[in-house]
Amino acid sequence: MSESPAFSIQTRGLNLWYGDFQALKEVTVDIKHGRITSLIGPSGCGKTTLLRCFNRVNERYGYVTTKGEIRLLGKNIYDPDVSLIELRKSVGMVFQRPNPLPISVYENVVFGLRIHSPRSALKRPLLDEAVEKALTEVGLWDDLKDRLRHKATELQLEQQQKLCIARLLPLKPEIILMDEPCSALDVEGTRAIEELMFELKGRYTIVIVTHNMAQARRASDECIFMLLGELMEHTRTEDLFLNPKHPKTAEYIEGRYG
Ligand SMILES: Nc1ncnc2c1ncn2[C@@H]1O[C@H](COP(=O)(O)OP(=O)(O)OP(=O)(O)O)[C@@H](O)[C@H]1O
Numbered sequence: 001m002s003e004s005p006a007f008s009i010q011t012r013g014l015n016l017w018y019g020d021f022q023a024l025k026e027v028t029v030d031i032k033h034g035r036i037t038s039l040i041g042p043s044g045c046g047k048t049t050l051l052r053c054f055n056r057v058n059e060r061y062g063y064v065t066t067k068g069e070i071r072l073l074g075k076n077i078y079d080p081d082v083s084l085i086e087l088r089k090s091v092g093m094v095f096q097r098p099n100p101l102p103i104s105v106y107e108n109v110v111f112g113l114r115i116h117s118p119r120s121a122l123k124r125p126l127l128d129e130a131v132e133k134a135l136t137e138v139g140l141w142d143d144l145k146d147r148l149r150h151k152a153t154e155l156q157l158e159q160q161q162k163l164c165i166a167r168l169l170p171l172k173p174e175i176i177l178m179d180e181p182c183s184a185l186d187v188e189g190t191r192a193i194e195e196l197m198f199e200l201k202g203r204y205t206i207v208i209v210t211h212n213m214a215q216a217r218r219a220s221d222e223c224i225f226m227l228l229g230e231l232m233e234h235t236r237t238e239d240l241f242l243n244p245k246h247p248k249t250a251e252y253i254e255g256r257y258g
């Protein structure tokens with residue numbers, strides 16, 4: 001785990017069914033370490049489903065079956081010795097609507113630590129340090145350092161979304177998954193989250209689902225275009241937008257369907 005492989009996430013022939021319905025078909029992809037990769041494609045094409053495979057969250061539905069391989073940092077996440085708790089610590093997730101817990105800013109940031117850490121790691125100075133570090137990393141420390149005891153759900157939406165990213169960081173994730181993280185935010189909030197993604201890139205591998213083509217173009221290094229559960233095209237963002245290989249990609253990015 002200490003080496004730094006070229007790819008954080010690799011799938012081979014990944015298939016997923018919700019009951020009888022096949023939502024992912026033979027998806028083979030290599031997602032680069034430390035980069036921002038966008039998942040794009042029309043509604044229902046399987047973006048969220050693919051994202052949720054990477055931390056095995058789909059499995060909470062009893063009627064989901066998968067076939068194929070997923071490797072995170074070289075390790076098969078379906079191996080029997082893989083701990084789901086460890087997996088979900090190293091693969092954090094952020095959702096469409098900011099979902100901080102209705103407790104204080106401070107307690108939101110240390111929530112994961114309180115669940116996952118031994119008592120010795122929960123001493124007050126260590127928690128204080130973790131809070132300052134995480135809030136600094138997402139650019140919230142100056143704004144919130146005097147409001148750590150305020151209820152997180154009363155913050156502005158942009159701050160709430162940044163806080164949802166901050167609360168992943170004390171668990172030292174390798175990968176951050178973002179499912180349309182800006183769809184509840186205004187233009188300013190969207191820009192702030194994109195700037196934060198740039199700050200975080202390098203230290204973390206970021207995979208973002210977005211319907212916003214301008215955002216995919218601005219914010220990501222690589223783009224994956226999906227259609228009806230299949231991966232149609234995966235390339236550098238610039239190439240995907242300037243020189244799409246697949247006619248369906250071209251039609252989608254031109255806004256002809258979706
Ligand atoms: N929990 C579920 N149970 C059954 N079918 C599901 C479930 N979640 C998704 N699906 C189906 O799987 C397909 C892919 O859905 P998914 O949510 O992954 O698409 P998406 O690309 O994220 O779409 P959107 O852009 O609308 O968010 C869709 O046909 C959807 O109806």
Ligand SMILES: [Mg+2]
Nearest residue numbers: 047048049209
């Ligand atoms: Mg979705």
